[in-house]
């Protein structure tokens with residue numbers, strides 16, 4: 001299991017930019033025309049309607065990254081396969097699905113996830129499981145729940161969980177000796193070609209992408225705020241971006257991806273740390289901003305502008321800053 005650790009206060013109310021075009025794509029991805037669909041099967045404690053909607057949205061957003069067709073496969077697995085408490089599976093699986101289980105986990109976790117059974121040949125997961133921590137779930141903002149579920153769904157698809165040769169054994173017993181990671185001294189490095197190329201294109205140096213000690217997340221100091229950052233818990237109150245690194249990591253696993261669905265992303269410059277990345281991201285051109293600026297916070301959010309918008313950043317207007325404290329659109333949903 002690869003957990004997302006919750007390590008920090010959640011006061012940062014940053015909603016990372018998602019391009020409006022992507023949002024449109026996502027809204028459509030539940031339709032039958034979508035080439036890749038993530039079905040969610042809810043188990044455990046019931047979710048509220050709003051939480052269910054967030055889980056669905058996270059599934060749609062992650063599915064929109066992928067273009068691969070799913071290869072239908074017949075499975076007959078006893079109960080408790082993959083994880084204790086899961087039901088028996090006796091069906092032809094026609095699309096990727098995840099069990100989303102709401103239960104008590106360790107207090108410092110938002111959730112955890114893993115792929116369950118891999119296709120013969122492609123070594124892509126047949127299905128997966130995402131556990132969400134019932135403790136504290138109701139206190140999670142919409143953005144934090146979205147961010148958490150997206151992060152865990154990526155693990156369920158194999159990102160960070162199928163990077164070692166030992167993990168790459170198919171349902172029929174085939175094994176794949178490829179390892180995507182290598183240990184160099186005390187550091188784990190990601191070395192599979194697509195994500196490594198994306199890393200270099202962003203100015204990253206060295207023979208691999210530094211990983212966290214669990215070898216399943218980008219090192220927090222390397223990427224700072226990113227959906228698969230080892231320090232994702234430091235960047236709460238927002239949906240962290242799916243960078244070109246993570247999109248390319250899906251490609252390394254063998255998924256065909258929808259090119260252009262990665263979020264605009266910068267690595268922190270050497271020696272400058274994560275604060276510099278955050279302010280750089282915040283001062284970038286606001287995508288899809290009308291010439292006269294946004295007329296409402298809803299419009300700004302729909303265009304993918306991170307909120308709150310600070311005075312001096314594109315999109316800031318005094319009219320959107322009711323209390324005049326230099327932060328516009330600081331109330332979620334308004």
Ligand SMILES: [Zn+2]
Nearest residue numbers: 002003004217
């Ligand atoms: Zn994780």
